[in-house]
Amino acid sequence: MWRFLVRRAVLTIPVLLLVSAITFFGTLLLPGDDLTTFYGAEDVDVTAEQLAALRHRYGLDRPAPIRYLDWLGDTLVGDFGTSLRAKEPVADLVRQKLGVTIWFASITLVANVGVGVALGIVAGTRPGGKFDVGATFLATWGVATPNFWVAILLILLFSLKLGWFPAAGWVSPLEDPLEAARHMALPVFALGLFGSASIMRQTRSSFVEVMTQDYIRTAQAKGVNQRNVVLRHAMRNAMIPVVTVSAFQVAGLVSGSVLIERVFAIPGIGRLAVDATVFRDYPVIQTIVLLSAVAIVAANFLADVLYAVIDPRIRYE
Amino acid sequence: MTSTISRTQTGGHIGLGQTRPAWLTAIRRFYRDPKAVIASAILLTYLFIAVTAPVLAPHPVNEQDAYRSLQAPSWEHPLGTDRLGRDLLTRMMYGTRISVSVGLIAVGIAAGIGVPLGLVAGFFGGWLDEILMRVLDAWIAFPGLILIIALVTIIGPGVVNVMIAIGLNAVPVYARLIRGQTLSVKERDFVHAALAVGASDPRLIFKHILPNTIQPVIVQASLLVGSAILAEAGLSFLGIGIRPPEPTWGVTIQEGFDWIRQSPWPAVVPGVALLLFVLSTNFIGDRLRDVLDPRLRGAR
Numbered sequence: 001m002w003r004f005l006v007r008r009a010v011l012t013i014p015v016l017l018l019v020s021a022i023t024f025f026g027t028l029l030l031p032g033d034d035l036t037t038f039y040g041a042e043d044v045d046v047t048a049e050q051l052a053a054l055r056h057r058y059g060l061d062r063p064a065p066i067r068y069l070d071w072l073g074d075t076l077v078g079d080f081g082t083s084l085r086a087k088e089p090v091a092d093l094v095r096q097k098l099g100v101t102i103w104f105a106s107i108t109l110v111a112n113v114g115v116g117v118a119l120g121i122v123a124g125t126r127p128g129g130k131f132d133v134g135a136t137f138l139a140t141w142g143v144a145t146p147n148f149w150v151a152i153l154l155i156l157l158f159s160l161k162l163g164w165f166p167a168a169g170w171v172s173p174l175e176d177p178l179e180a181a182r183h184m185a186l187p188v189f190a191l192g193l194f195g196s197a198s199i200m201r202q203t204r205s206s207f208v209e210v211m212t213q214d215y216i217r218t219a220q221a222k223g224v225n226q227r228n229v230v231l232r233h234a235m236r237n238a239m240i241p242v243v244t245v246s247a248f249q250v251a252g253l254v255s256g257s258v259l260i261e262r263v264f265a266i267p268g269i270g271r272l273a274v275d276a277t278v279f280r281d282y283p284v285i286q287t288i289v290l291l292s293a294v295a296i297v298a299a300n301f302l303a304d305v306l307y308a309v310i311d312p313r314i315r316y317e
Numbered sequence: 318m319t320s321t322i323s324r325t326q327t328g329g330h331i332g333l334g335q336t337r338p339a340w341l342t343a344i345r346r347f348y349r350d351p352k353a354v355i356a357s358a359i360l361l362t363y364l365f366i367a368v369t370a371p372v373l374a375p376h377p378v379n380e381q382d383a384y385r386s387l388q389a390p391s392w393e394h395p396l397g398t399d400r401l402g403r404d405l406l407t408r409m410m411y412g413t414r415i416s417v418s419v420g421l422i423a424v425g426i427a428a429g430i431g432v433p434l435g436l437v438a439g440f441f442g443g444w445l446d447e448i449l450m451r452v453l454d455a456w457i458a459f460p461g462l463i464l465i466i467a468l469v470t471i472i473g474p475g476v477v478n479v480m481i482a483i484g485l486n487a488v489p490v491y492a493r494l495i496r497g498q499t500l501s502v503k504e505r506d507f508v509h510a511a512l513a514v515g516a517s518d519p520r521l522i523f524k525h526i527l528p529n530t531i532q533p534v535i536v537q538a539s540l541l542v543g544s545a546i547l548a549e550a551g552l553s554f555l556g557i558g559i560r561p562p563e564p565t566w567g568v569t570i571q572e573g574f575d576w577i578r579q580s581p582w583p584a585v586v587p588g589v590a591l592l593l594f595v596l597s598t599n600f601i602g603d604r605l606r607d608v609l610d611p612r613l614r615g616a617r
Contacts, residue, residue, distance in 0.1 A: 018455035029471050144595040146547050148554055149588035152574055156581050255462030259551050263574070273463065277470045277557045289467045293458040300458075 001308065008304050012297055019293045020075065024068045026289075027282050075290070081283040085276070090287045093272065098291075100170060101261070101268035105253045108188045112195035113246055119196075120203020120242070125230055127208045135200060142197025148259040151190035155263070158186060168265040191260045195249045202245040206238040213237075239310055247303035254292045346608045353604040356597035363594060367414045376404035378411045379562055387580035397582035399572060405586055408564035412587065415565045416546050416594070419480050423545040424538050426484025431491025432534060436522055438492065439499025450496070453489040461486050465548060469557055479558045483548045487541055494537060498530040505529075532609040540602035543595035550591055566591055 046054075055061045059070065074081070080090035123132040159167035165186050173180040210216065211234055219233045220226075258270030265271075269288060276284035308314045348354055366373070375395075382402035390397045396405035434453075438446040459467075468482035502508065508525050516525070552558025553567025554574075561568050566587035573583025 014451065015455055015458065018451060019458050022452075022455055022459075026467065026471065140599070141592075141596065144543070144592055144599050146550055146588060146591050146595075148551060149570060149585075149591065152570070152577065152584050152588070156577065156585070160578060251460040254460040258462055258466070259554065262555055273466055274555050274557060277466050280470060282470060285467055285470050289459060289463055292460050292463045293455075296458045296460060 004308055004314075005305065008301060012301055015297055016294065019297065020072055020290060021068065023286055023290045023293070024071055025064070027286050028064060080287040083276075083281055083284050085279045085281045085284075090283050093284060094269070094287055094291070097267060097269045097272045100172075100266060101257055101270065103173060104184070104187065104191070104261075104266065104268060105250075105257055107184060108192045108195070108253055108257075109246070109249060111188055112192045112199055112249060115192070116196040116199025117203050117242060120200040121207055121230060123200070124204035124207025124238075125211060125226075125234075127204075132204070136204065139197040139200050142193045143201075145193060147190050147194055147256050148263050150193055151186065151260055151263040154186045154190055170264075170266045170268075187260050187264045187266060190263070191253065191256050194256065195252055199242060199245055199249065203238065203242050206241045207234060210234045210238045236310055240307060243303050243306045243310070247299045250299035251296050254295065343608055347604060350604055352600050356600040356604075359593055359597040360601070363413055363417060366410050367417045370410040370414050374404075374407040374410045376407045378407055378564060379403065380407075387576060387583070389580065389582060396586050397580065399569065399583040400576050400579075405569070405583060408569055409566070409587060409590060411564045412566045412569060413590070415476065415559065415563060416549060416591075419476065419483070419549045419559075419565075420542040420546040422480045423483040423487065423549075424541045426481060427487035427541060428491050428534060428538060430485070431488040432495050432527075432530075434488070434492040435495025435497075436499055436527065436530075439496040440503060440518070440522055440526065446496070449492070453492055456489045462548065462551060465552060466555075466557060469552065474557060474560055476559050476563070479549055479552060483545050483552075486548070487545070490537065490541065491534070494533055495530050498533060499526055502526050502529045536602055536605045536609060539598050539605060543598035543602075546591065547595060550587075 052061075059067065062070075078091055080094065082088065083090050083093055086093060119135050123129075123135045126132055155167045158165045166183055167186075169183055171180040171183050173184075207230075216229060216233055219229050224233070257268060258273055260266070261268045261270035262274060269291075272284060273288045276282070276288070348357075380403060382398070385394070385398050385402040386400055388394055388398045388402075394404050394406065396409060398404060399408070434449060438449040456464075465482045465486050468485060469478060472478045472481065503521075503526055508521060511521055511525050549558060549565065550567035550570065553560075553565050554571045556571060559565045559568060561572060569587045570584050573580075573585075573587075577584050
């Protein structure tokens with residue numbers, strides 16, 4: 001298992017390097033450079049000679065590959081540059097918001113997997129049954145509904161009409177778990193709808209397939225009760241594709257949280273990204289793009305580790 | 318014995334009697350599902366509205382009326398009005414034009430770049446394939462909306478740039494799909510035969526391999542149009558895609574959301590249009606896959 005982990009971890013290094021290179025060289029496509037953007041925004045008069053001197057001083061006149069290595073070195077030690085708008089280190093800006101989004105996205109992910117897998121098992125072990133038809137129908141709608149619009153409908157019904165949940169805001173779960181839950185209920189539902197619908201569809205179809213296999217029939221024939229057949233015999237083999245879909249969800253959660261954070265005025269990374277885009281604050285955008293890609297590479301790595309835990313054969317391939 | 322005979326008979330029957338072209342058979346199979354009929358009808362309606370909006374719309378698209386701000390539906394305004402008193406039905410119809418074209422053109426861009434990349438990578442293999450695929454792996458590591466937001470930051474907002482950003486984001490989907498198809502098609506006998514009689518590389522690619530990868534391209538297109546339209550709506554809702562006063566569905570939802578306590582209509586109505594559109598393209602995509610994918614044939 002350790003050998004597998006190490007080998008798999010080493011494989012992520014080239015992907016991470018490519019991701020960082022795309023992030024860095026992507027911003028070079030922007031018109032101008034740090035200084036023209038900076039002074040353009042400030043509306044300060046600087047002569048061409050002064051700009052050239054400043055460029056030399058900050059090393060902007062060096063070839064792009066060298067600057068990339070320099071940037072990569074800074075990034076690795078947590079120095080993401082300075083925000084053009086807030087004039088603060090990007091690392092500080094991001095740190096404040098990151099915690100909120102991580103809480104929000106992880107709680108949604110756990111809810112998605114829980115709800116999706118549970119519904120998928122019930123639907124998939126009795127395909128064609130009433131529950132299956134109903135759940136599949138709902139899932140079809142769930143994957144087609146825009147999540148920010150669902151969020152608006154939820155606010156209309158549960159906040160403005162019934163007054164059960166707040167329409168906006170954020171409370172840290174560490175400070176006041178109960179109030180945090182009240183604030184998070186609607187956002188988690190809106191963000192999680194798509195994810196749990198697709199996890200449910202995947203769980204269902206893999207259970208439908210696994211349940212027709214010979215070893216399941218053997219288990220049933222020798223008198224194992226249905227509960228154990230499903231949870232012990234079928235589960236392990238049915239879970240592999242579910243893990244894949246769940247890992248995909250991480251990308252969807254990062255994207256989706258940008259929209260949901262806007263609707264519920266949650267002060268997370270998504271909010272920061274939108275503001276940074278409006279002001280073309282590209283050191284902030286660059287950092288968010290890089291961090292989200294790293295999160296997804298990490299999620300895929302975790303998924304691979306989970307495969308190996310679920311199916312020991314994978315460790316020896 | 319009996320089964321052999323009946324099989325030969327059926328086979329003979331198809332061979333002699335029915336010369337129906339394959340695409341017609343596929344269309345007939347496709348419409349055997351009533352949901353596919355409904356979904357097609359809905360999409361045709363959207364297309365019709367998109368084309369005829371300037372003629373059919375009951376009001377001028379930007380006509381404001383301060384005395385009729387945020388009204389509920391009435392005979393005069395069947396879907397109500399927005400904050401500036403503009404007719405929502407009219408804006409929805411014009412929005413259909415923008416949303417449908419963003420969806421189609423974004424998918425066109427994705428296919429236009431992704432399909433050639435996939436063909437080249439799959440056909441030539443080797444280091445070229447290795448490099449292309451690793452870059453695409455990294456590309457996919459960026460979450461969709463974040464990548465689109467970053468692209469819009471670089472190239473700026475606006476209808477055309479939003480199409481480009483959404484299209485570029487979907488390029489790897491096509492490139493990987495077509496590469497896989499190319500890998501399997503290029504080992505088929507008819508390609509080997511063409512190679513043996515001296516066909517050039519471009520001829521092999523365009524004449525023999527490309528036509529055999531078209532079906533998954535179509536299936537994927539119908540699924541991607543839906544997500545492209547959702548992406549546009551999301552971006553415009555965030556205020557960083559297409560900007561007001563363009564009447565896209567996302568813009569209308571965003572403007573409506575700010576006044577939701579006064580009137581829910583402007584925020585809710587465009588979502589219904591979005592939902593129906595995406596539901597229909599998803600149905601059609603799934604159905605096309607069932608009909609066109611040989612592996613699933615006989616599964617139902």
